[in-house]
Amino acid sequence: MILRSLRVEGWRCFAEPFPLGPLGDGLNVIHGPNGVGKSTLLWAMTRGLFDSHKVGGADIQSLLPWGKALTPQVRVEFEHGGEKYCIEKKFIKSPTSKLSIWEFDHYAPLADGIDADDQTRQMLSADTPARGLSDQRHWGFAQVLWATQGDLRIRELSDGTRNSIREALGGQVSDSEESKRIQDKIKVAYFEIHTASGKLKTGASAPRVSSLITQLEETQQRQETLTQKLEEFETTSRRVEDLDNLRSQTERDHAHVSKQRDRAAEQARQYRNFAAEGKSQEEKIRTAFAKLKQLQQHVEEHDRACRELTEVQQHIERLQQDGPPLLAELETRRREDQEAKVAHGAANSRRPEVAAAQSRTRLAEELADARRRLGRIEQTLAELQAVESELALVRQKRGEIVAPEKKTLRAITDSLRKREVAQGKLDAALISVTILPERDLSVEVIGGEQPGQLLLSAEEMIELRGAPEVTFKLQGIGTIRATGPTGSVESLRNELAAIDARLAELTEPLGTADLDLLHQRRADADEVDRRIERLEVKIETKLAEQDLETLRSVRSQLAARIDQILQTQPDWQENRPEVELLRATEEATQREIDGALEQAEAKQQRAAAALATSKQNQAVHQSTLQDAVERLKNTQRRLDSLQNDGLTEAERRDLLDERKIEWDVARKSLEKIETCLADFGDNPNDASDVLQRQCRSLEDDLRQFDADLIRQTTQLDMLGAEAPYSVLATVDETIGRLEEEIRREQTRIDAIRLLYEAMSQQQKQIADTVIGPIRVKASQTLRRIIGARFKDIEFSEDLLPTKVLPNAHDEAVSIDYLSGGEQEQVYFAGRLALADVAFRDERQLVVLDDSFQNTDTPSLARIATILEEAASRFQIVLLSCHPERYRHLSNAKFFDLERIASHASP
């Protein structure tokens, strides 16, 4: 369909008749500011083409201009299938519809009323709405070709449009109604048992196989329990069999061990008898041996007592003979001891001689020492006197030197330096005039440092200085005044005066301000001071930490002591004593007296010892004699006691022989019994006990086996009574039946699933056949607008764009996630591709109402170029409030609604 012209009246903002056209075959830009009625014109065209003229309701009432009771009218001139038509409709009041066809030079009526409505819709493949106004779903191809204001997205395509597009793409893939019914039935069959996500349904609507599987699982659990029960039956049976075998074996073991035990018991009894007899015999041996031993001891004791009596008697006789010689020796020893004591007293009486010699020697030593010390002290005192005389002379010389202290000398040096600096500053602050006269002349200094008259000699330079000026008068020449920068000359002078005063203060006591002289004096004074110091050190050294008075006192004491000694020993006044001689005499006296004493003491000790020995010998002799007498008495008493058994010695020896024979007989009997016991080897009582214990243990085992057998047999009977195999058989059969049924059901479910999935796959392949070309064209257009950011646009089976595939990755992205501008461009590309693919056989009207509100200027420029190219295949109507964006398109035809409205106004 190609739109040729449009005329509206009584239609919203167009209360007056408003004509638009004729429109060109290519690009038409209808523009005007907001509210001028661009979109109203589009909606008027759709109402005229697709709606019943009799439509009522609130929606159609909204077409009326505000506050006006007019009849909305629309007239559309269009071309379709090579013919030119005109549809005219009036709504609300006296609605009419009239379809005309251009014949020769005028429009001839073709249909009116509902027929006109229907025929127009039929031409445009549009659907009739059930009631009310049409919406985009009823617009036929215009769903794709016409985009309402700001909305390029196609939300839904009607089945008719979709099929028309598919048919346009190839009749071979179109489905018959029968095919669709079968497909529907396959879907129904599939979704009877599957959820939308492809899983088997659960709950009340679950397929039968689900309940069969549940039954199978429950039955399998029961099967497991029964299998365990059956295994338990067999295990218990085996356990009973094992127990029975074990019991039989144990019974055999018990019989065997019982026989061994009985044999061992008999041997044990015999062994015990022998052992008892042995013990009895041992007792007899012990008794016989005791009697024999006792008699032997008696005989031996008697013999010993007889011998001892003889020996003691002989001993006493010998002691009695030794008595007199011992007494004589004692007397001799007493006399010798007395003589030794006397000799010792005589030697001891010479001891004072030694003390006198020692005393004289000490005095001689003391005298010699006192004289020696006195000599040294007197020499020291003489040396000290000489040094002190020298010191007095040097001190006198030091008193004569007037030298400044070091601190004072530094102060003078500092003041002189400061004065030099102050003088320099003052000199610098004074104005200086130098005169070098060529002849002698007189100068009167009026202002300067030295005012007054001065006479100058030829070729003799003079300098005049002063501050703040130097003024002088040269006779015959004039008064010359020299000025300079004013400074603080006075303060500098004061500073210099203060320094001079300080210098005078420091040097006046010294009698000179000559710094060199003062330094020389200081050096001289230092030299004399060092000499005084050395002399003082010498005196201190001589005194050796003593003072002079002490030294003199010691000298007096020593002299007094010497006099005192000489008074006690007058012979030493003439002849000085020889200490060594005195000391030798003393030692000789000492040795002589000590030797005599030592000999006397030794002799006395020997005499005393001999006396003591003699006394002791006498005492021992007396004691031994008494002991021997006593022992003689005791031995006699013991012998009397031993002979008191009423036997003679010969009888006593016969009895001893008899007892020896008794003992030998008993020992022989015991040896015989021990031989019998040795024949048994180990004690048979031990073996008997072990076998007895084994028997008891085996009897315990047998009782335990019996108890276990009863218990296990009872359990086996109970298990057998439950008939686990028979029950398991029915359970296994149920499982077999259920598995078979499940297999059948599963095969059917798999078959339905395969039917559905294979059908879906076929449908998708067919859809791909349809969508493929659309997708290619749309993607190409999008890449021209946006560039290479997206490589593909995906379309749903309903032929609508749904996703884009970015170049950066392989995951498709929903269009909803793109920016507003990108969405516009994707939907535009999709519409253009659908239009290109589906309607390439006939030029069609494409309407875009303000469709690129979010698109940036560069993209819009590329879209404009694409639209210009598309205009060779389509009639394009752009409704826009920005006509300048399309001005560069040379073949576009522009319609200014404001201008048209102004021309149309009466």
Place this chain on the structure above:
Amino acid sequence: MKFIHTADWQIGMKAVHVGTVGERVRQERLAAAARVVDTAGRQDADFILVAGDTFEDNAVDRLLVQKVGDILGRFDGPVYLIPGNHDPLVPGSVWGHPVWKSHENLNVLSEPAPVEIPGGVLYPCPLHEKYSPSDPTAWIDATSQDQIAIGLAHGSAEIGHELDYPIPTKAATRAGLDYLALGHWHSKNTSFTDASGAVRMAYSGTHETTKFAEDKSGNVLLIEISSRGYPPRIESLRTGGLNWKSVDQDVREAGDLARLREQIEAYESPEAMLLRVKLTGVLHPTDSAVLTHLEQVIQSRFLYGRLDGDGLCPQPEDETWLDDLPSGVIRQLAGHLQDLSDRSYAGPREDYATPEVATRAMMELYALVSEASE
């Protein structure tokens, strides 16, 4: 001497793959036991030999033991039984049940020792455990026996590689037996001959078939021996009550399934028949409905019936599957399913989309197509 040789009654056995008729199968084994006793009575047998595995397991219902004892107790002559590998003589076994002592004619032989029997001597070989590599007949030495010597044992004749209770094929000759009555194999086997061509060792097989494809079962052997050394006369007598039928049909032509259905509908005594039909071959579009009908016949008419059509699949090149389908998605879908139902198809395939599932899917598709066209 005339006696009945039977074995492997397997009383109480499970019947796993026969749906809900397991109990009926078990009951039928008791009924067959009664028929054995009746047969023995009718044939004036001197005694009955039961060569092991009288019961499926020692843990079967004690009521079954009582019933078996009572059934055998009805026989006028002595009955000699040995425990087999399924019901070995162990503590808690079926042989401890009091029923074996409540009938005087019942003799459970628990020891391998000769026993006097009417007209001869019996050499029983009772088993005491489930598995053993030993020959249970090894102890028998009847070579010096004057009377007719009969062996009674349970084990595997040394033909195959079975290791449990091996019995040499010449065991009867070696032991000097006139006849060795064997149990363990469920199918009758009288093919063991001695040097003179006489059959002196045989398996009677089970008295009532235990499963599909168990040939030569459901019988007892009537043995007659005139005197020591003479060859036995062996006669097989039917005792089985149920007919276990297996049909394996290869379908090639479009009408094959219909013909098979007619054939099956003609089977006699379907109420006592357990029928298993396994189909292989080509599935034709028109066979889908016939197949459904055939399954209904099998499942409703017989004691137990099972149709296994997993072996059927459409021929890959058969365009008739696609001819009547609407073009577009459905026809392409059918073509794809036809590919998947071909076992040699090398294209991509989901794990669950086996050729069987694909074939079933095609049949489901055809059912939906039929519904849609109604």
